[in-house]
Amino acid sequence: MTTNSESWLRFVAKPAVFVACLVPFGLLVKGALDGDLGANPLEHVTHATGDWTLRLLLVTLAMTPLRQLTGSTAWIRLRRMLGLFTFFYATLHFLIWIWLDQELVWGNMVADIAKRPYVTVGFAAWLLLVPLAATSTRGMMRRLGRRWKSLHRAVYAVGVLGVLHYLWLVKADLLEPLIYAGILALLLAVRWRPHLLRLPVRPGRTINVR
Numbered sequence: 001m002t003t004n005s006e007s008w009l010r011f012v013a014k015p016a017v018f019v020a021c022l023v024p025f026g027l028l029v030k031g032a033l034d035g036d037l038g039a040n041p042l043e044h045v046t047h048a049t050g051d052w053t054l055r056l057l058l059v060t061l062a063m064t065p066l067r068q069l070t071g072s073t074a075w076i077r078l079r080r081m082l083g084l085f086t087f088f089y090a091t092l093h094f095l096i097w098i099w100l101d102q103e104l105v106w107g108n109m110v111a112d113i114a115k116r117p118y119v120t121v122g123f124a125a126w127l128l129l130v131p132l133a134a135t136s137t138r139g140m141m142r143r144l145g146r147r148w149k150s151l152h153r154a155v156y157a158v159g160v161l162g163v164l165h166y167l168w169l170v171k172a173d174l175l176e177p178l179i180y181a182g183i184l185a186l187l188l189a190v191r192w193r194p195h196l197l198r199l200p201v202r203p204g205r206t207i208n209v210r
C-alpha cells in the first residue's frame, strides 16, 4: 500500500466508517432523550438494533469479496472495526431483550430461549459472535495463527443464523428478511465459488490489521 493510500485509510476512511457506524446508536439515544421512539419504544429499539446487527454483519462479510474484486487490502483493514460494531449492536439488541423485554428474570429468559425457536437461533448467533469479538485483536490473530482463520469462518454461520432468526420471527411480510437472505447467499457464493461470478481469484495474503 502506498503512503498516500495508507494515510487516506488511516485518517479518512477509518474515522468516517467509525462515525457512520455510530449514527444509528446516536439516533436511538437522541430518540430516547427526546421521548421520540414511537408508540412502542421497546419494539422500536429491538427492531432498530436487530436490523443494524444484520446490516453490519453483511457489510463485514462483503469486505473479503471486495478485496478479491479490487485487489486492495484496504477493505480487510476496515473489517475488524465493522465486525466489532456488529458485535456492539448485537449485544445492545440482546441487552434490550434481557433488560426491557425479560425484566432481568433469568428463569423467564431460559424458558424463552428454550421455547421460541427464533430466540434460540438469535441467542446462538450472539454466542458465536463472542469468541470472534474476543479474538479480534492483532495479538490474538498472531497467537492463534492458522486457527484464527478457521475460527473466524464462524462469522458465516452467524450470518445464516441471523437471517434464519429474522425469517422465523416475521409474521407476514417476508420481503425484507428475504432480501437479506439473498445478499447473504450471494456473499457465500462469492466466498466459496468465486468462479461462478467470474471474479478473479486472488491468493490470500498475510494482512496487517490495524
Ligand code: HEM
Residues within 6 Å of the ligand: 046, 047, 048, 049, 050, 051, 053, 054, 057, 090, 093, 094, 097, 101, 119, 122, 123, 124, 125, 126, 129, 158, 162, 163, 165, 166, 169
Ligand atoms: C447476531 C445476532 C442477532 C441478529 C443478527 C438479530 C437480528 C434481528 C432482526 C433483523 C430482527 C428484526 C428487526 C425488524 O423486524 O425490523 C430481530 C428481532 C428480534 N430479535 Fe434479534 N438478532 C440477533 C440476536 C438476538 C438475540 C440474542 C435475541 C434474544 C435472545 C434476539 C431477540 C429478538 C427479538 C425479541 C426480536 C423482536 C421480535 C418481534 O418483533 O416479535 N435477537 N433480531
